[in-house]
Amino acid sequence: MAIIATGQDAYIAVKAEKGDGVYSLLRKQGVDPYETFDDFIALNSENLRDSIHLYEGRTYFLPSVDSTSTTKADKVVAPKLEDRLSYPLFGEGYSDVAIKSTRLKGAVYYLISGHGGPDPGAMTKYGNTYISEDEYAYDLTLRLAKELMAHSALVYVIIQDKDDGIRDERILEMDRDEVAFPDKTIPLNQTARLKQRVEIVNDLHKKHRGQFQRLIVTHVDSRSKGQNIDVFFYHHAKSKNGKKLAESIHNTFKEKYRKYQPNRTYTGTFQDRTSLYLVKKTHPAMTFIEIGNIKNDKDQKRILEPDNRQALAKWISEGVILDFESGEIGPIR
Structure with a gap:
């Protein structure tokens, strides 16, 4: 996993493994798939099969995160209890x-x-x-x-x-x-x-x-x-x-x-x-x-x-x- 900065935004770059789908990939990275699905699709639109499926072994970017943070726990803010x-x-x-x-x-x-x-x-x-x-x-x-x-x-x-x-x-x-x-x-x-x-x-x-x-x-x-x-x-x-x-x-x-x-x-x-x-x-x-x-x-x-x-x-x-x-x-x- 790597942090890549582009302009004012920072993205986490992750590689899709065998069997990964968009939701499972987001969950593995500690990201709420329900909140970020559309942003993920838009961010990776040119690197998706049938506009929605991942290619095994390719690199994908997670939606924008705080570039000063480097751990998954820091990047995901859970809703209040x-x-x-x-x-x-x-x-x-x-x-x-x-x-x-x-x-x-x-x-x-x-x-x-x-x-x-x-x-x-x-x-x-x-x-x-x-x-x-x-x-x-x-x-x-x-x-x-x-x-x-x-x-x-x-x-x-x-x-x-x-x-x-x-x-x-x-x-x-x-x-x-x-x-x-x-x-x-x-x-x-x-x-x-x-x-x-x-x-x-x-x-x-x-x-x-x-x-x-x-x-x-x-x-x-x-x-x-x-x-x-x-x-x-x-x-x-x-x-x-x-x-x-x-x-x-x-x-x-x-x-x-x-x-x-x-x-x-x-x-x-x-x-x-x-x-x-x-x-x-x-x-x-x-x-x-x-x-x-x-x-x-x-x-x-x-x-x-x-x-x-x-x-x-x-x-x-x-x-x-x-x-x-x-x-x-x-x-x-």
């Missing part, structure tokens, strides 16, 4: 949530990851191992929950697995011990499962009547192996606020692709899909997100790489903040 909260569901190493801002203060979010319990959702074989939709949708949902909490939102994680937490592995081990908030057994019957989730969300929605409330449902799609898809969004046809939420996140993704992958066109869409049970029956304004095709090789990189799951969570959270700060549209959903 009172600016943190603990959320054990995120798991060991992630349960501590540093509060970044009050930008979502007063907002309530319900997060549902697809399937879970007796239903793994879409499955495919990756190498010699089976992977399933519910594990990856759940990991992304936890990461999103942490991002929203860091901006002072009240967040309900509706599907929970108290053993898993946020995981940094590519292959997430399958299990069937998920429960529905607060500790309800998930039914085997599909209609009963969906009805249970609707009832939980609608009861909470009633409890928080008068507050800004939104629901975000996360799934992984399953299509033919050759079909590469971008992240896309559904909303209720008659929900102006649901459409605005979906559009806000969609626009954030378009901007991120324009900034970080300028040679690639973002083809994700947002559209009404009121026929979906959760879209039709839940009361809060909501968006239903499909993050990729679990069977497609390119989409698997987006889904399996923990750094990519974190980037997705951060981008979604930025769209959520955009939606909240722009206000509601009338009284409709």
Whole structure:
């Protein structure tokens, strides 16, 4: 590790090792990846594969630091203890949530990851191992929950697995011990499962009547192996606020692709899909997100790489903040 001064700024130069991603590299250097991801990407934009991935053995610069300091501990200032909260569901190493801002203060979010319990959702074989939709949708949902909490939102994680937490592995081990908030057994019957989730969300929605409330449902799609898809969004046809939420996140993704992958066109869409049970029956304004095709090789990189799951969570959270700060549209959903 070396300190390199350029003009008024000083940068730490570090070499990427085998298996490093942006988030893991930042964490190893004692830098908060949630705070510095965008700055890191901008600083190293010409030295990244696909505008977001590291090359093994290449040198990368960490965001600006105090040039008079030479130890990692000196360069990272932790938030005050009172600016943190603990959320054990995120798991060991992630349960501590540093509060970044009050930008979502007063907002309530319900997060549902697809399937879970007796239903793994879409499955495919990756190498010699089976992977399933519910594990990856759940990991992304936890990461999103942490991002929203860091901006002072009240967040309900509706599907929970108290053993898993946020995981940094590519292959997430399958299990069937998920429960529905607060500790309800998930039914085997599909209609009963969906009805249970609707009832939980609608009861909470009633409890928080008068507050800004939104629901975000996360799934992984399953299509033919050759079909590469971008992240896309559904909303209720008659929900102006649901459409605005979906559009806000969609626009954030378009901007991120324009900034970080300028040679690639973002083809994700947002559209009404009121026929979906959760879209039709839940009361809060909501968006239903499909993050990729679990069977497609390119989409698997987006889904399996923990750094990519974190980037997705951060981008979604930025769209959520955009939606909240722009206000509601009338009284409709």
